[in-house]
Amino acid sequence: GQQVMQIPQYQHVQEGEDFTTYCNSSTTLSNIQWYKQRPGGHPVFLIQLVKSGEVKKQKRLTFQFGEAKKNSSLHITATQTTDVGTYFCAGPWGGSNYKLTFGKGTLLTVNP
Amino acid sequence: DGGITQSPKYLFRKEGQNVTLSCEQNLNHDAMYWYRQDPGQGLRLIYYSQIVNDFQKGDIAEGYSVSREKKESFPLTVTSAQKNPTAFYLCASSIAEGGEQFFGPGTRLTVL
Numbered sequence: 001g002q003q004v005m006q007i008p009q010y011q012h013v014q015e016g017e018d019f020t021t022y023c024n025s026s027t028t029l030s031n032i033q034w035y036k037q038r039p040g041g042h043p044v045f046l047i048q049l050v051k052s053g054e055v056k057k058q059k060r061l062t063f064q065f066g067e068a069k070k071n072s073s074l075h076i077t078a079t080q081t082t083d084v085g086t087y088f089c090a091g092p093w094g095g096s097n098y099k100l101t102f103g104k105g106t107l108l109t110v111n112p
Numbered sequence: 113d114g115g116i117t118q119s120p121k122y123l124f125r126k127e128g129q130n131v132t133l134s135c136e137q138n139l140n141h142d143a144m145y146w147y148r149q150d151p152g153q154g155l156r157l158i159y160y161s162q163i164v165n166d167f168q169k170g171d172i173a174e175g176y177s178v179s180r181e182k183k184e185s186f187p188l189t190v191t192s193a194q195k196n197p198t199a200f201y202l203c204a205s206s207i208a209e210g211g212e213q214f215f216g217p218g219t220r221l222t223v224l
Contacts, residue, residue: 009152031210042202042215043155088154097210098143098162099170102154 004091006103014111019076021106023089030092032065032072033100038085046074046087081110115139116216118203123221125197133188133219135203144186145204145213148172155202161186162209190221197223 003026013019023032031050035043047056049065049072056063062075076083086105093101116137125131137144142163147155157170161180175194180186186205190197200220204213 004154006154033212035213042218043204043213044215045212048212090155092210098145098160098168098206099157100155100213101171102147102156104152104154 004089004101004103006089006106008106009104010107010109012109012111013079015081016078019079019083019108021074021087021089021108023072023074023103025070025091027093028069030069030097032069033090034063034072034074035088035090035102036085037088037105041085043088076108079108079110081112084108084110116203116205116214118201118216118219120219121217123219125221125223127223128192129223130192131190131197131221133190133201133203133221135186135188135216136184137186137203137205137214137216138184139205139207139214140183141205141207141214142183143206143209143211144180145206146170146176146178146186146188147202147204149200149202149218158188158201197221 005024033048034046037043053067054065060077064073086107088102088105090100090102119134145160146158156172158176159178161167164183177189202218203216206213
């Protein structure tokens with residue numbers, strides 16, 4: 001079955017440093033979604049990427065979808081303490097867009 | 113105030129007992145999902161429902177059952193056949209196939 005791998009598993013940064021998490025799929029994806037889960041909270045949708053090579057920005061967050069549609073990245077510029085949480089990527093598999101396979105996530109902690 | 117509600121937030125049960133977790137949404141979404149999250153892990157799909165009176169198994173359906181008699185409600189029963197039921201359970205919904213998923217606050221189930 002499809003696997004979605006995320007690296008790194010953990011990342012600790014000083015406030016103001018940049019952060020990047022990478023997501024790799026064993027199969028080509030029709031789209032990829034990113035979610036953020038604060039400690040003790042539930043996942044919240046951040047963005048969906050659909051097109052090959054797509055780049056989208058949300059303030060300090062930059063999302064990329066690879067040309068082969070098998071990898072993606074999330075980059076945060078100048079991290080803030082509010083960025084703390086686990087970032088998950090997720091992609092559909094099994095021929096159904098309803099079934100999302102989530103990566104294990106990258107836990108970001110920020111030292112003020 | 114639209115959203116997804118899950119109750120209770122914390123649930124304790126004795127081993128061998130069945131337990132039903134509630135999930136209600138007033139977003140008028142057709143699709144609903146149940147995920148299981150274990151510490152340090154991503155989300156794993158248990159069951160999903162594309163429409164009322166229809167549901168499909170996800171990756172880890174063994175030991176679980178669901179029903180979808182109403183559009184707003186998608187309860188999950190954790191049966192005694194589930195070998196490791198202690199986990200954080202998240203319910204989600206989406207307006208359409210492949211769309212953004214909205215998550216409820218989750219139920220943390222502990223089986224003693």
